[in-house]
Amino acid sequence: MKKKENTNRLFLLLLLFSLTLTSVFAGCKKKDMTPKLNNPHNIHGVANFSRTFGDRNQKQMEIAQAIGISPIASRQKAEKMATQLTHIEENEHYSVDSLTHSIPYLIPGAARLLDTIGQNFLDSLAAKGLNPNKIIVTSVLRTENDVKRLRRHNYNAVPLSTHSYGTTFDISWKRFDKVEDPDGRPMEDVRSDTLKLVLAEVLRDLRQAEKCYVKYEIRQACFHITTRQN
Numbered sequence: 001m002k003k004k005e006n007t008n009r010l011f012l013l014l015l016l017f018s019l020t021l022t023s024v025f026a027g028c029k030k031k032d033m034t035p036k037l038n039n040p041h042n043i044h045g046v047a048n049f050s051r052t053f054g055d056r057n058q059k060q061m062e063i064a065q066a067i068g069i070s071p072i073a074s075r076q077k078a079e080k081m082a083t084q085l086t087h088i089e090e091n092e093h094y095s096v097d098s099l100t101h102s103i104p105y106l107i108p109g110a111a112r113l114l115d116t117i118g119q120n121f122l123d124s125l126a127a128k129g130l131n132p133n134k135i136i137v138t139s140v141l142r143t144e145n146d147v148k149r150l151r152r153h154n155y156n157a158v159p160l161s162t163h164s165y166g167t168t169f170d171i172s173w174k175r176f177d178k179v180e181d182p183d184g185r186p187m188e189d190v191r192s193d194t195l196k197l198v199l200a201e202v203l204r205d206l207r208q209a210e211k212c213y214v215k216y217e218i219r220q221a222c223f224h225i226t227t228r229q230n
């Protein structure tokens, strides 16, 4: 009698053990932890960056002055303009650089445009078989204090700029923010010149749809973008 009881107990233990093992392995099977490689296709870019994105300062200034805010002196002022300016911060669509000569505020139309660019860029990468990367915003609204400090560094490089009107932001074409897999699956890098081509396609389409003006800046390694909608 005793022996039979022990056998039953052993059987139950074994059953429990095998059930545990099965569920552990089933759990592992769901997560593919092999490196996620790129499978690039349909990447065309644009034929000539400077020619495709040649919207000059004067043209951008006209719309900036028409739909933007009046230039402001300081960050304190921007913080009090909640209805006219949207505070922008890193989200799932874009990253914001550590800003040294500007503050993270845009008029609502420009903030929406920035979000659209970031989202379209991620969608395009997925459609073209490339691992996700976020755009990086490198310059946003410049106060008069920022402009003064910039002028001290390099007088000639700072003409009257659309960055003073909250309509304009810069996006790097050289640096991107790689999105890591939340479960730790290794993701193959995407070369920055490939990412630049995809970003160029996104911007070309939005520009053609009359959503924005875009200037390709070589020295500053960015696209200088002004919204056409407030």
Ligand SMILES: [Zn+2]
Residues within 6 Å of the ligand: 139, 163, 168, 169, 170, 223, 224, 225
């Ligand atoms: Zn700029």
